[in-house]
Amino acid sequence: MRAPSPEAAALAAARLSDLATPPGALGRLGDLGVWLSACQGEVPPRELDRVRLVIFAGDHGVARHGVSAYPPAITAAMVRTFVAGRAGVNALAAAHGVAVRVLDLGVDDDLAGVPDDVRRFKVRRSSGAIHLEDALTAEQTLAALDAGAAVAREEIAAGAQLLLSGDMGIGNTTPAAALVAAGLGLPASEVTGRGTGVDVPTLEHKQTLIDQALHRAGARVDDPVEALTALGSADLAASTGYLLEAARQGVPALLDGLMAVACALTADRLEPGAAAWYAAGHRSTEPAQSLALAKFGLEPALDLGLRLGEGSGAVAAVPVLRSAVALLREVALLSELDA
């Protein structure tokens, strides 16, 4: 895995310290600007005009076992809402000039009437209930990883300068937390969160099922592809393939909440160093997200208590990256003021 350009990073850091601002006064906007320069190999960084979000949708067998406050049928309804442009992430994307694409990887519905493009990469209907069985077959995992990679290449070919991944799938914080547990070697008790807002008994039940899933999978989770097969889902495997391909192609990605970060962690396990191409958009209320971000030393740009999913936290954070770019591009250099 190629790293973001150390030469560009050094030049960008030098430019940052040559700006007519007190040392360190740009805080994390300075750091983000340097990172973008390194990813782009350009100093100052290019403006982020073409930012693209892909939402990977899929159902999860475990959602039928009491881990969510919502019924699985909501997944298909929300895919229709994305297509209609009426979901939360659509509103944010329109406000901030981000293109949105939604793909059904494993929704437990035929989605009749939804444009064919949405179902182009469909791997299966729902994924297995991970505490009882594998989420996917080995072939399905590879198909989903490949689908995500193909989507990333399409987006990059369409000009994407920054890629975002979103998620939709009732119950998805359960497999995502399990993937973080597998990736970091943590027990269920440390990674389980409240998702869209379950009560304490449901939280405890969810933790039990994650624990069961981890025990069922055993040492297989030491292999990241096996972890996706045993604990993941079609949408999470595709999102992993998408983020991994972004890194391979040298295009930076801005991560959303738990699902994106669980997939980023898995991508970095597949090809160590991938995470150097990722920044963190939003602090999730899910403990597993913070644990995985801490491994990469990533601090989210925003912490607004969002728990909407859909990629919404990453979309809301896009203007923070644009602020970082604007500062490195437009602020006068000390040498210009002296002249």
Place this chain on the structure above:
Amino acid sequence: MRAPSPEAAALAAARLSDLATPPGALGRLGDLGVWLSACQGEVPPRELDRVRLVIFAGDHGVARHGVSAYPPAITAAMVRTFVAGRAGVNALAAAHGVAVRVLDLGVDDDLAGVPDDVRRFKVRRSSGAIHLEDALTAEQTLAALDAGAAVAREEIAAGAQLLLSGDMGIGNTTPAAALVAAGLGLPASEVTGRGTGVDVPTLEHKQTLIDQALHRAGARVDDPVEALTALGSADLAASTGYLLEAARQGVPALLDGLMAVACALTADRLEPGAAAWYAAGHRSTEPAQSLALAKFGLEPALDLGLRLGEGSGAVAAVPVLRSAVALLREVALLSELDA
């Protein structure tokens, strides 16, 4: 002081809970959207197309007594940089569609060659060294308060839907921290911070001077106008008048760092309830800012370690308010999806 509309707030909160999103999933973006609706008296809130920043510049006598890492001459140089559009805040404002206006209230320089409009409200050259003498005469304080109010009315007449205040003046965290100490009844030890980045001995010296200023002013600081006269400056008094007039006119304001928050606190002392019209843009590294925000129960939208001043943290936070507006305006209602 009129409060933001409780009727609009109630309707906006009802709309928020009718959105096709899980309860509470929009986090603080939901709260900010409700607040904007209440300020505007409209549900959903109007889009924030016309956002305007006014930077109040002025020098501070105390800056010649070893409280800053920079020489006072930087103030005038930075005013020229704002006019040239090359400062940090100009870059951020251009990126986020915010209009910028800079006004010299008390710069210790004639600013020859700078457009006359910039000096239209000039009260004096520099302000008194607050540990030794009053910052202003009583007449100058009133003139500066009136100037700020007049500027707010001009901006509102020009269509401003959201007002931001910025600051420029070497040494200005010293009077601003003193105003917070006066407003909250705190000692110098709790309000003194590192400004643009002073070392520990300078920090201790700064605290001593703030303590001296508070003792010199004594019980006069119980009156907020007297506090501005004794401890403030022309730019801080004008910024206070500007924020107060925004509240009087029912136009919301988004606060930046310590200077804006010190002025907001003083405005709220002048007319209790003014702070209901303010939101917090950015968490400053200055302790006094967090103390004053806590009094109003305000949580900043961003916390990026910026310590640039200029209003930059507020400008960077404008997209967060736009996210809040977009969600309340554009997301489908549950009733629409059921239909």
